[in-house]
Amino acid sequence: MFSKEAFRIFEESIVKYHVKDRVDQEFINPYTAGEIAHLLYRKNWxxxxxxxxxxxxxDPDIEPGAALVLKRKIDASNQERTDLVEYIDSYFLQKYAKVEVKEDATINTESPAWAIDRLSILALKIYHMKEETQRKDAKEEHLQACRQKLAVLLEQKKDLSTAIDQLLADIEAGRKYMKVYKQMKMYNDDELNPVLRGQKQG
Incomplete structure (x- = not known):
């Protein structure tokens, strides 16, 4: 199933990151460009x-200047994240381009790639919550609370994985169809963000 392979790739990316556990480490994609695995690995990284x-x-002690630099990096990361979602959806659009859509086909509330985006984030939640359940310096109350949260996250993984696989099966069978609405973010646009527009005019 697609979701199982995607989650495996997400876990591979997360484990690889935590070998050095540094945000400035070099990124190396082990998968061939053009393959869906390449996009999934990059997305999770x-x-x-x-x-x-x-x-x-x-960090409550972070310096304002450092915080501003980091905020800019987060903004850039968000842009890159949404770009990758569109690339993944483009892969599915191409894959299912020749599917004959049934007359009574319906559209889903989200595209396959946005559901996969949620699975990628869920993989991170599961990884870090599992870490919390294994802490040697935490009290038993904390460990027990985290075990309960981990159980919920694993249930969410099961449900989300099933939903993704069902959605892809429905699209492949023509029971559902997909559309991709290109991102229309306004805050990065010189013409749409009034602050940036004002600076440009100045």
Whole structure:
């Protein structure tokens, strides 16, 4: 099933990141460009780095200048993340381009890639929650609470994986069809963000 292979790739990316556990480490994609595995690995690596950016920026002792630099990196990471989602959806659009869509076919509330995006984030939640259940310096109450949360996350993984595989099967069979709405983010656009527009005019 697609979701099982995707989750395996996400786990591979997360484990590889934590060998050095540094946001500035070199990124090397082990999969061939053009393959869906290449996009999935890259997607999760972006998510993993951003996860740790978000940890760093919450340091109460961070200097304002460093926080601003980090905020810019998070913004750039968010842009790259949404770009990757579109690339993944483009892969599915091409894959299912010749499917004959049934007259009563319906559209899903989200595209396959946005569901896969949620699975990538879920893989990170599971990895880090599992870490919390194994801490030697934590009290039993904390460990037990994290075990319960981990169980919920694993249930979510099961449900989300099933939903993704069902969605892809429905698209392949023509029971559902997909559309991709290109991102229309306004805050990065010189013409749409009034602050940037004002600076441009100045």
């Amino acid at each position: 972006i998510d993993t780095v951003q996860w740790h950016y978000e940890d760093l920026i919450r």
